[in-house]
Amino acid sequence: KPVIEVKNVSKIFKSKTSNVEALKDINLEIQKGEIFGIIGMSGAGKSTLVRCLNYLEKPSEGSVLIEGEDLGKLTEKELRKKRTEISMIFQHFNLLMQKKVIDNIAFPLIIQGVKKREARKRAEQLLETVGLSDKANAYPVQLSGGQKQRVAIARALAVNPKILLCDEATSALDPQTTESILELLQEINYKYGITIVIITHEMAVVRKICTHVAIVEKGRIIEQGTMVDIFNHP
Numbered sequence: 001k002p003v004i005e006v007k008n009v010s011k012i013f014k015s016k017t018s019n020v021e022a023l024k025d026i027n028l029e030i031q032k033g034e035i036f037g038i039i040g041m042s043g044a045g046k047s048t049l050v051r052c053l054n055y056l057e058k059p060s061e062g063s064v065l066i067e068g069e070d071l072g073k074l075t076e077k078e079l080r081k082k083r084t085e086i087s088m089i090f091q092h093f094n095l096l097m098q099k100k101v102i103d104n105i106a107f108p109l110i111i112q113g114v115k116k117r118e119a120r121k122r123a124e125q126l127l128e129t130v131g132l133s134d135k136a137n138a139y140p141v142q143l144s145g146g147q148k149q150r151v152a153i154a155r156a157l158a159v160n161p162k163i164l165l166c167d168e169a170t171s172a173l174d175p176q177t178t179e180s181i182l183e184l185l186q187e188i189n190y191k192y193g194i195t196i197v198i199i200t201h202e203m204a205v206v207r208k209i210c211t212h213v214a215i216v217e218k219g220r221i222i223e224q225g226t227m228v229d230i231f232n233h234p
């Protein structure tokens with residue numbers, strides 16, 4: 001069965017003055033181990049869609065299933081637990097600026113109740129995975145954009161997620177740094193079998209690492225399939 005299944009999802013943002021229909025009847029199936037790209041222009045609905053995948057945003061209609069489990073049927077407590085299987089990284093990294101790199105990475109484990117010593121040990125291993133062992137005691141402000149995203153990736157991996165959601169994760173980075181971050185994501189996908197969903201407005205990102213892609217336009221998926229299906233390009 002698919003790791004992620006989106007069935008007839010619509011999302012309407014209502015306000016006093018207007019309604020925005022951000023998603024219209026979205027259907028998606030993402031299988032384990034895929035690197036699935038969601039591409040579209042600004043305002044197409046990509047962020048809303050990815051936020052529906054972990055129920056940070058609740059669909060107005062339809063359902064989202066993670067490993068066959070309907071998120072709409074979970075209690076708040078069950079949902080919080082389920083969310084630990086789904087990590088996310090962002091365009092602007094969202095690191096805790098007053099904490100050292102190592103403590104940023106250990107933080108999600110500490111929240112889960114892991115002892116500080118043990119959490120730091122795991123954080124050290126993750127720093128090695130992302131190639132930043134020498135920055136354990138640095139503060140985020142001392143890092144380049146690419147290094148900050150590596151820390152964010154290590155933090156995302158700390159909880160052993162099954163799914164990694166990347167929302168414009170390379171959009172603030174220069175082309176060389178983008179390339180190296182995408183290579184890291186590819187390595188993580190290969191090594192740990194984590195399913196990766198990549199939201200982007202950049203075709204180059206999709207071409208570089210995605211196995212599958214969906215094209216979003218005005219809240220609808222207008223095409224989806226393997227890279228070969230869509231672009232005749234492996």
Ligand code: ADP
Binds near residue numbers: 040042044045046
């Ligand atoms: P993208 O990520 O592709 O740029 P978004 O999902 O951010 O697109 O936005 C899709 C549409 O939904 C846009 O018209 C945006 O203004 C609207 N939208 C997104 N979030 C909200 C919100 N919280 N309230 C109202 N409208 C929103």
Ligand code: ADP
Binds near residue numbers: 047091
């Ligand atoms: P991004 O495109 O990087 O996701 P945005 O600037 O589109 O960032 O959105 C930032 C935040 O504002 C998001 O939480 C989004 O849901 C919300 N948002 C986006 N568009 C609107 C809107 N038209 N009205 C209210 N909130 C919005």
